[in-house]
Amino acid sequence: MSAVRAALAIAGKDLRIEWRHRTALVSAVVFAVLVLLVFIFARDPGTLAPRDLAPSVLWVTLALATLLALNRAFLLEREHGALDGLLLAPVSRASLFWGKWLANLAFVLVVDAIAFPLWVMFFGVDPTAALWLVAGVAVLAAIGFTAVGTTISAMTVRTRFAELLLPVLLLPFLLPPITAAAGATVRILEHRPAGEWLGWIKLLALYDLVFLVLATGLFPRVMDE
Amino acid sequence: MHVERLERRFGVVPALRGIDLTVGAGELILILGPNGAGKSTLLRCAAGLARPYRGTVRIGGRDVQTDPAARGLIGLVSHQSLLYEDLTARENLRFAAALHGIAGAEQRVRDALDTAGLTAVADRRTGTFSRGMIQRLTIARATLHAPVLLLLDEPFTGLDAPAAQLLRRRMAAERAAGRAVLCVTHEPAEAWHEATRIVVLIAGKVVIDQPRPADLERFRRDYQELLRQ
Numbered sequence: 001m002s003a004v005r006a007a008l009a010i011a012g013k014d015l016r017i018e019w020r021h022r023t024a025l026v027s028a029v030v031f032a033v034l035v036l037l038v039f040i041f042a043r044d045p046g047t048l049a050p051r052d053l054a055p056s057v058l059w060v061t062l063a064l065a066t067l068l069a070l071n072r073a074f075l076l077e078r079e080h081g082a083l084d085g086l087l088l089a090p091v092s093r094a095s096l097f098w099g100k101w102l103a104n105l106a107f108v109l110v111v112d113a114i115a116f117p118l119w120v121m122f123f124g125v126d127p128t129a130a131l132w133l134v135a136g137v138a139v140l141a142a143i144g145f146t147a148v149g150t151t152i153s154a155m156t157v158r159t160r161f162a163e164l165l166l167p168v169l170l171l172p173f174l175l176p177p178i179t180a181a182a183g184a185t186v187r188i189l190e191h192r193p194a195g196e197w198l199g200w201i202k203l204l205a206l207y208d209l210v211f212l213v214l215a216t217g218l219f220p221r222v223m224d225e
Numbered sequence: 226m227h228v229e230r231l232e233r234r235f236g237v238v239p240a241l242r243g244i245d246l247t248v249g250a251g252e253l254i255l256i257l258g259p260n261g262a263g264k265s266t267l268l269r270c271a272a273g274l275a276r277p278y279r280g281t282v283r284i285g286g287r288d289v290q291t292d293p294a295a296r297g298l299i300g301l302v303s304h305q306s307l308l309y310e311d312l313t314a315r316e317n318l319r320f321a322a323a324l325h326g327i328a329g330a331e332q333r334v335r336d337a338l339d340t341a342g343l344t345a346v347a348d349r350r351t352g353t354f355s356r357g358m359i360q361r362l363t364i365a366r367a368t369l370h371a372p373v374l375l376l377l378d379e380p381f382t383g384l385d386a387p388a389a390q391l392l393r394r395r396m397a398a399e400r401a402a403g404r405a406v407l408c409v410t411h412e413p414a415e416a417w418h419e420a421t422r423i424v425v426l427i428a429g430k431v432v433i434d435q436p437r438p439a440d441l442e443r444f445r446r447d448y449q450e451l452l453r454q
Contacts, residue, residue, distance in 0.1 A: 002326045009323035017311045081305030085366070087274055088307075089324035090297025224276050 003095035010099025015106060017076060024072040032065040032115035036122050054123040055185040059178045065111050067167050070149035073104050074157035097219035104146040112138050133188045140204045141181040147211040148173045154222050180204040226374055231280035233266050240266045242429040253406040253419050258426035259452055264409040268376045272301050284374055297325060300372035302380050306363045310352030314343050314362050317351060318369055325370040341365040357388040364395060375399050377408040381415045393419055417441050
């Protein structure tokens with residue numbers, strides 16, 4: 001019970017601080033919009049329809065916006081040694097992971113919720129019921145992105161080049177969920193039978209489960225000085 | 226607190242070389258030593274923030290490395306405030322109370338703010354606080370959960386005379402309340418009269434562990450002589 005309380009306190013604290021500033025949130029949203037615009041302007045309109053690019057663009061945008069969002073995850077713990085305050089708490093260090101992860105997930109979901117309709121608008125995606133399925137895929141992907149990202153962000157926070165190291169270490173781990181999410185999105189948007197995309201979704205769910213369990217187990221070691 | 230054969234290395238460089246130390250309730254120990262002697266490293270190991278290469282630190286029989294409950298018995302005042310500057314003083318203490326699972330947290334937070342003399346500014350963000358106010362809030366945070374062991378790492382740094390006097394009174398009060406206090410400092414005069422014991426670390430080893438002598442100036446001469454050797 002104390003672990004749950006500590007995790008909720010950490011998540012609440014992170015979200016309260018973010019809400020006061022909204023700097024990271026605004027930056028991540030603006031960044032997502034810019035990535036979408038870059039893809040719009042970088043394609044040759046005569047040879048490539050926006051709709052053909054849409055699934056890839058969605059996942060590149062959401063993955064990069066997540067990276068930006070995760071950069072801030074532990075930086076606020078570095079200021080004034082606040083991380084030590086967390087580590088001194090008489091709770092399992094795994095609960096620190098769950099607290100940070102919950103806050104990161106909420107943050108990334110807000111960024112996704114803003115970027116998603118813009119993607120639909122910019123890339124002429126049909127606003128059909130299938131979009132709800134794609135939104136569900138985005139939630140599943142966000143769970144995995146943030147599980148791995150929270151752990152790697154904790155690993156890099158004590159280094160001098162945390163902002164640089166995070167994408168270098170994190171992106172290889174994001175390749176499997178990006179592949180699965182893009183695979184499912186393409187097939188869902190083309191209204192293929194469920195049998196063709198369900199496998200990708202199961203893979204995504206398995207990735208989430210494996211990395212949530214791994215992160216919970218590894219986090220106490222990651223936090224060791 | 227029982228520290229047994231504690232060793233800590235940074236790569237191949239030893240920082241602590243087999244420290245043995247026992248701290249009883251109501252003791253206030255000054256830990257002295259030159260730069261790089263391992264004073265802060267000893268405190269971080271004692272707090273469970275740094276993993277020793279060898280040896281153990283137990284508080285009330287609990288190993289600080291393996292038993293999270295042991296960390297709840299510790300209060301730490303380090304070089305940094307451990308506070309969030311975007312939260313108010315009250316919110317910082319509420320958050321610490323939630324992490325420590327303190328029952329009746331609101332009343333405890335109010336009392337802590339009152340004791341620290343920060344009630345009037347309780348709802349101001351700590352980013353706007355002066356160094357003295359931050360230090361008082363840091364101590365309030367460190368003692369909010371009534372730890373049995375208070376670890377202070379150069380707590381007088383940057384404090385003006387009234388704030389330093391307030392801190393000395395607080396240390397004496399903690400000791401009087403039966404808590405053990407370990408205070409790392411460069412300058413023994415800062416808390417000489419409050420101390421019950423003096424420990425000197427040099428190159429990661431305890432070279433002096435004795436009750437506080439009555440004569441500070443004589444101790445200071447002997448200490449300087451020791452550092453020159």
